[in-house]
Amino acid sequence: MKEIQPKELAKKLRSDEDVNVIDVREDDEVAQGKIPGAKHIPLGQIPDRLNELDKNEHYYMVCRSGGRSGRACEILKSEGFDVTNMSGGMLAWEDETE
Template sequence: MKEIDARTVQEKLDQGESLNIIDVREAEEVAAGKIPEADHIPLGLIEFRENELDKNKEYIMVCRSGGRSGKATQYLESRGYNVTNMRGGMLDWEGSVQ
């Protein structure tokens, strides 16, 4: 499983890179703040909404600490998607939130 740390994600965004970020936390967690560029697909809905994702794009998966996003990364990777887990999750995120 590929991983990336929160600081590297922040640096890429600061440099103007366009990233496809998927936040897999529950709705109440996301309501408390998410990375502005992130789309929200709760972990429990990943298998039902994976058709919304493009296998030709790269995705960064995010959750609170990296555990749930790791599960989502492994699942999507097994289905042929190009995914990377953000290690440390939102606990390590120091960038802006919305």
């Protein structure tokens, strides 16, 4: 599974690259804050919401610590999507971007 460090993803976002971030945490977790521009699709809804994603795009998956986003990557990869997991999730994101 491809992975990206939070610092690298933050750099891509700052450089205005066209970056697709999907946050797979639950509603209450996302309410506490998310990566600017990230699309929220809870992990359990991924299989039912594949139609919202484009197989020609690349997606960066994010959760709290990296476990659920890893599972989301496996699901999407099995469906033919190009995905990368953000290592350490939002816990690492907060450490890297503060």
